[in-house]
Amino acid sequence: MNTMRYLLVKEFKQILRNKALLPLLFVAPIVQLLVMPLAADYEVKNIKVGVVDLDRSDYSKKLVTKIEFSNYFKLVDYSNSFDASFRYLEKDAADLVLEIPKNFERNLVREKIEKVFIAVNAINGTKAIMGSNYLSLLLADFNKEISTKWKAYEMAEKSPVIEVASLNWFNTWLDYSFYMVPGILVTLVTMVGVYMCSLNIVKEKEIGTIEQINVTPIKKHHFILAKLLPFAVIGLVIFSVGLFGVAGLVYGIYSIGSLWLVYGFLLLFLAAILGIGLLISTYSQTQQQAMSVAFFFMMIFMLMSGLFTSVDSMPAWARFIANCNPVTHFIEVMRMVVLKGSGFSQIKYHFLIMLGFGLLFNGWAIANYKKTS
Amino acid sequence: MQDIVIKTDKLTKKFGDFIATNQISMEVYKGEIFGFLGANGAGKTTAMKMLCGLSIPSSGSATVAGFDVYTQREAIKKSIGYMSQKFSLYEDLTVIENIEFFGGIYGLNRKALKEKSAKLIEQLGLQPEAAKLVGALPLGWKQKLAFSVAILHEPKIVFLDEPTGGVDPVTRRQFWDLIYDAADRGITVFVTTHYMDEAEYCNRISMMVDGFIKALDSPANLKKQFNVPSMDEVFFELARGAQRKAD
Amino acid sequence: MKQFSTFVRKEFYHVFRDTKTLLMLFGLPVVLIVLFGFALTNEIKNTRIVICDYAKDPISTQLTELLSKGDHFKIDKILTHAGEIEAGFKEGKIKLAILFPPGFSQELIHQGKAEIQVIADASDPNTANTVTSYVHSVVLNYQQTRALAKPESFQIIPELRMIYNPELKGATNFVPGVTALVLLLVCVLMTSVSIVREKELGTMEILLVSPINPLLVIIAKAVPYFLLSLVNLAVILLLSVSLLDMPFNGSVFLLFGVSSMLILAALSLGLLISNSTASQQTAMIISLMGMLIPTLLFTGFMFPLENMPIALQVIANLVPSKWYYIIVKAIMIKGLGFSAIWKETLILAAMTVALLFISFKKFKIRLS
Numbered sequence: 001m002n003t004m005r006y007l008l009v010k011e012f013k014q015i016l017r018n019k020a021l022l023p024l025l026f027v028a029p030i031v032q033l034l035v036m037p038l039a040a041d042y043e044v045k046n047i048k049v050g051v052v053d054l055d056r057s058d059y060s061k062k063l064v065t066k067i068e069f070s071n072y073f074k075l076v077d078y079s080n081s082f083d084a085s086f087r088y089l090e091k092d093a094a095d096l097v098l099e100i101p102k103n104f105e106r107n108l109v110r111e112k113i114e115k116v117f118i119a120v121n122a123i124n125g126t127k128a129i130m131g132s133n134y135l136s137l138l139l140a141d142f143n144k145e146i147s148t149k150w151k152a153y154e155m156a157e158k159s160p161v162i163e164v165a166s167l168n169w170f171n172t173w174l175d176y177s178f179y180m181v182p183g184i185l186v187t188l189v190t191m192v193g194v195y196m197c198s199l200n201i202v203k204e205k206e207i208g209t210i211e212q213i214n215v216t217p218i219k220k221h222h223f224i225l226a227k228l229l230p231f232a233v234i235g236l237v238i239f240s241v242g243l244f245g246v247a248g249l250v251y252g253i254y255s256i257g258s259l260w261l262v263y264g265f266l267l268l269f270l271a272a273i274l275g276i277g278l279l280i281s282t283y284s285q286t287q288q289q290a291m292s293v294a295f296f297f298m299m300i301f302m303l304m305s306g307l308f309t310s311v312d313s314m315p316a317w318a319r320f321i322a323n324c325n326p327v328t329h330f331i332e333v334m335r336m337v338v339l340k341g342s343g344f345s346q347i348k349y350h351f352l353i354m355l356g357f358g359l360l361f362n363g364w365a366i367a368n369y370k371k372t373s
Numbered sequence: 374m375q376d377i378v379i380k381t382d383k384l385t386k387k388f389g390d391f392i393a394t395n396q397i398s399m400e401v402y403k404g405e406i407f408g409f410l411g412a413n414g415a416g417k418t419t420a421m422k423m424l425c426g427l428s429i430p431s432s433g434s435a436t437v438a439g440f441d442v443y444t445q446r447e448a449i450k451k452s453i454g455y456m457s458q459k460f461s462l463y464e465d466l467t468v469i470e471n472i473e474f475f476g477g478i479y480g481l482n483r484k485a486l487k488e489k490s491a492k493l494i495e496q497l498g499l500q501p502e503a504a505k506l507v508g509a510l511p512l513g514w515k516q517k518l519a520f521s522v523a524i525l526h527e528p529k530i531v532f533l534d535e536p537t538g539g540v541d542p543v544t545r546r547q548f549w550d551l552i553y554d555a556a557d558r559g560i561t562v563f564v565t566t567h568y569m570d571e572a573e574y575c576n577r578i579s580m581m582v583d584g585f586i587k588a589l590d591s592p593a594n595l596k597k598q599f600n601v602p603s604m605d606e607v608f609f610e611l612a613r614g615a616q617r618k619a620d
Numbered sequence: 621m622k623q624f625s626t627f628v629r630k631e632f633y634h635v636f637r638d639t640k641t642l643l644m645l646f647g648l649p650v651v652l653i654v655l656f657g658f659a660l661t662n663e664i665k666n667t668r669i670v671i672c673d674y675a676k677d678p679i680s681t682q683l684t685e686l687l688s689k690g691d692h693f694k695i696d697k698i699l700t701h702a703g704e705i706e707a708g709f710k711e712g713k714i715k716l717a718i719l720f721p722p723g724f725s726q727e728l729i730h731q732g733k734a735e736i737q738v739i740a741d742a743s744d745p746n747t748a749n750t751v752t753s754y755v756h757s758v759v760l761n762y763q764q765t766r767a768l769a770k771p772e773s774f775q776i777i778p779e780l781r782m783i784y785n786p787e788l789k790g791a792t793n794f795v796p797g798v799t800a801l802v803l804l805l806v807c808v809l810m811t812s813v814s815i816v817r818e819k820e821l822g823t824m825e826i827l828l829v830s831p832i833n834p835l836l837v838i839i840a841k842a843v844p845y846f847l848l849s850l851v852n853l854a855v856i857l858l859l860s861v862s863l864l865d866m867p868f869n870g871s872v873f874l875l876f877g878v879s880s881m882l883i884l885a886a887l888s889l890g891l892l893i894s895n896s897t898a899s900q901q902t903a904m905i906i907s908l909m910g911m912l913i914p915t916l917l918f919t920g921f922m923f924p925l926e927n928m929p930i931a932l933q934v935i936a937n938l939v940p941s942k943w944y945y946i947i948v949k950a951i952m953i954k955g956l957g958f959s960a961i962w963k964e965t966l967i968l969a970a971m972t973v974a975l976l977f978i979s980f981k982k983f984k985i986r987l988s
Binding site for chain 3: 039166283
Binding site for chain 1: 451462
C-alpha cells in the first residue's frame with residue numbers, strides 16, 4: 001500500500017506539472033461540450049427555395065407568398081427561367097427549385113388538375129426527402145385553401161377525419177441538445193481516457209523509464225493501477241463538470257434518474273475504457289503507434305455509438321458491432337437515466353455488458369503486459 | 374573465502390534458434406567491481422536482464438544475492454539496484470521528488486527517506502538544484518544522481534548498464550569515485566562499459582564474444598595472458614574472432 | 621537536392637517500418653467508407669413501437685396493418701393497457717406508442733371525426749419527430765385511399781426530380797465528407813507528431829546541425845504524408861466508385877489538383893501545431909481532442925451548417941475541410957469545372973499561406 005502511495009504521488013505530480021497538457025485536458029472537452037450541441041441540429045429549417053414562375057397569375061403569386069411566409073422555407077430566387085434558378089441549385093444556394101408552369105391557374109380552374117415541377121438537390125438524401133415533403137405538404141395546404149374558396153360556390157360537404165394527436169414525452173419541446181449533450185459528454189470522457197492512458201504508459205516505454213520500474217520490486221498490478229487511477233479521477237472530474245456545469249447550468253438538463261446510478265455506471269465505464277487504453281499501450285512501442293491505434297478505434301467507437309445516427313436503423317451486422325462498443329452502452333444509459341429516469345432494473349443488462357467489457361479488456365491487457373515484459 | 378553474490382552455471386537464453394547468451398558460468402564476489410565487457414550484440418544486455426529478473430533464462434541456473442532467477446525474481450528485485458544506459462530518472466519530476474519516489478517504492482520509511490535524501494543531495498552538492506526538474510540538469514549530474522538513487526536502498530548488488538555514455542572525462546572520474554565508495558560499503562558493482570580505461574578500474578572483468586564468455590580475470594592477469602600492454606588490445610584480440618555483426 | 625532526397629527517403633523508412641501506424645493510415649479510410657456506406661444512415665428505420673388498441677375494430681386493425689408494412693416500424697407488441705408504455709420507454713425498448721380509443725370506428729363513422737393518440741419518446745427528438753410524421757402520413761394516406769375523404773376540387777400534383785442522387789443514397793453525401801475528414805485529420809496528426817517526436821527524442825538537433833537547410837528538413841518530413849494522402853484519396857475514390865456505386869462526373873485530374881491544396885493546408889496546420897508544442901502527447905491531444913469532433917461537425921456533412929448559430933457558422937469557415945467538402949461535391953457529383961470552385965480553392969490556398977507564415981515566424985524565433 002505504501003508503494004501505491006508513492007506511485008500515485010508520482011503520477012499525479014507528472015500530470016499536474018504538464019502545463020501544456022493539463023489545460024487542454026480540461027478546457028478542450030468543456031468548450032466542445034458547450035459549443036458542439038449547438039452545431040448538431042438535424043431539424044430541417046431554412047430550406048432554400050428558388051421559384052420559377054412562368055405563369056405570373058393570381059394563384060401562382062399567392063403560392064409564392066405562401067412559401068415566402070412559411071417557417072420552413074427561404075425564398076432565394078424568383079425568376080422566369082428554369083436555367084437561371086438551376087444555377088442556384090448548382091451552387092448550393094438553393095435546395096429546391098419549384099417550377100410553376102405557364103397557364104397554371106387557367107388549367108387548374110378548367111381541368112381541375114395541374115402539375116408543378118420540383119427539382120431537388122438530393123446529395124444529402126435526408127434533407128432532400130424532408131425538404132420535398134414539406135413543400136408537398138405546403139402545396140396540399142395551398143390546394144385546400146383555394147379549393148375551399150372554390151367549393152364555397154358549390155356545396156360544402158364534410159368528410160370524416162382521423163386526427164392524430166401527438167405527445168412528446170421526456171422532452172416536450174423536442175430540444176435537440178437534450179439528446180446530444182449526454183452523448184457528446186460520454187465521447188469526450190472516452191477520448192481523454194483512451195488517449196491519455198495509452199500515451200502515458202507508452203511514453204515510459206519510449207523514454208526508457210519503464211525499464212527502471214521493471215527492476216524494482218513494484219508489483220505489475222500496482223504499477224498499472226497507479227497509471228489508471230489518475231485518469232479515472234480526471235475522467236470523473238471532466239464528467240462532473242460537464243454534467244453539472246455544462247449540461248445543468250447551460251443547457252438546463254438535470255438528471256431525472258438517480259445520480260448514483262449514473263456514477264456507478266461511469267466507474268464501470270472508466271474501468272473498461274482505461275482497459276482499452278492499457279491494451280493499446282501493451283501493443284505499442286512508440287507514442288506515435290499508440291496514438292494511431294487509439295485514433296483508429298476512437299473513430300469507430302464514436303461513429304458506431306449512436307451518437308449522431310440511430311443504431312436501430314443500422315443493418316444487423318453493424319448493430320452487432322455497435323453493441324460490442326462500450327461507448328454505445330454508456331451513451332444509451334446516459335440518455336435513459338438522465339433524460340427518462342430509468343431505474344437499475346431497466347438498465348441492468350447494460351451494467352452486465354459493461355462489467356464484461358471491463359474484465360475482458362483489463363484481463364487481456366494484463367495478460368499481454370506480462371508476456372511482453 | 375569470499376562471499377559469492379552472483380553465481381551462474383551454464384546460463385543460456387535462446388530467442389528461437391538464436392542463442393543470445395550461451396552457457397555462461399561465472400561467480401561474482403561481494404564488494405567487488407565486476408566489469409562485463411563485450412562488443413555490441415555480444416549478449417551482455419541479455420545476460421544482465423536475466424540477472425535482474427527482467428527475463429527468464431532458457432536453461433542453466435543462476436542465483437543473485439542468494440535468490441534463484443527462475444523462482445525468486447521478486448526477491449532479487451528487492452536486493453538489487455539498476456541504472457541503464459537510457460536515462461532512468463523522471464525528467465518531469467524534481468531532484469528531491471525522484472529520490473523520494475525511488476526510495477519510497479523500495480519501502481524506505483518516510484523518516485529514513487528524508488534523512489537519506491538530504492544527505493545524498495549534500496554529498497552530490499546539489500542543494501541549489503534540489504527543487505529543480507531533473508530535465509534541467511546537465512547530463513553528468515543526471516547520471517551521478519541516477520547512480521545514487523539506484524543505491525539509495527543499500528542493495529547488495531547494483532547493475533550499471535553503460536552508465537557513463539556521453540559524459541566528459543572529469544565527470545566520469547567523479548562517477549567512478551562514487552562507484553568505489555559504494556564498493557567500499559560492500560555493495561557489489563556489476564558494470565558494462567565500452568571504455569577500456571574504465572575496464573582497468575574493475576577488480577575483475579569478463580569478456581563476452583558471440584554469447585560466450587571468452588575470458589574472465591583481473592585486468593592485470595588478462596594483459597599478461599594475452600601479452601599486450603593495454604586492455605584495448607585485449608579487447609581487440611578477443612573480439613577479432615566474432616561472427617556476429619555489431620548493430 | 622541529393623541531400624533532400626536522402627531526407628525524404630529517411631522519412632519514408634519511418635513510415636513504412638511502423639506497420640501499426642501504416643495500418644491506421646490506410647485502414648481508416650477503408651473502414652470509414654464501409655461504415656458510412658453500409659452501416660450509418662440518417663434515415664430512421666426499424667423503429668420499435670407498441671400499439672395500444674382499446675378499440676379492436678376494423679379500422680384500427682387496418683391501420684395497424686398498414687403501419688407494420690415496410691421497414692419503418694417494427695411492432696413490438698400490442699398492449700391492452702396504456703400503463704405499460706412508460707416502462708417500455710424507460711427500458712429503451714420502444715420509441716413510440718399509438719393508442720386507439722375505445723369505439724374508434726363508431727366515433728369516426730357517426731361523429732365524422734375520431735382521434736388517435738401518438739406518444740413519442742422525445743429524448744431522441746429526431747426519431748420522435750420523424751416517426752410521428754410518418755404516422756401522420758400513413759393515416760392521411762389511409763383516409764384518402766379508403767375514400768373516407770371526398771377529393772378536393774383541385775389537384776396540384778408535384779412532380780419531383782431528385783437531382784444528382786436519384787436513388788437518395790447516403791453515400792453521395794458521406795463520401796465527400798469522409799474524404800475531407802480523413803485527408804485533414806490524418807495529415808495534421810501525422811505531421812505534427814512526427815516532427816515533435818524528433819524534437820522529443822533529440823534527433824531534431826542532429827538534423828538541424830546537418831548542412832542542409834532547416835526548411836528542407838521540415839519539408840522532407842511532409843513529403844511522405846503528402847504522397848500517402850494522395851494514395852489515400854485514390855483508395856477512397858476507387859472504393860466509393862466500385863463498392864458504393866458512386867458516380868464520378870467531373871475531372872479526376874482537377875480533383876487531385878485541388879486535393880493537393882487541402883493536403884498542403886493540413887500539412888501546414890500540422891507544422892504549426894508541432895512548432896507550438898514540445899511533447900508528442902500535447903501535439904496529439906491538440907490534433908485529436910481538439911480537432912476530431914469540430915472537423916466532423918463543421919465540415920457540414922453530418923449536420924446542416926445553415927442550422928447552426930451564426931457564430932458557429934463563422935467558425936466553420938475556418939475549417940479547411942468545409943471548403944474541400946463543397947469542392948468534392950461540385951467536382952465528383954455535380955461534374956462541375958474549375959470555374960465553379962475557384963473561390964473555395966483560393967480560400968484553401970490563403971489558409972495554407974497564412975498557416976505557413978505563422979509557423980515559419982515561430983520557427984525563426986525558436987532558432988534564434
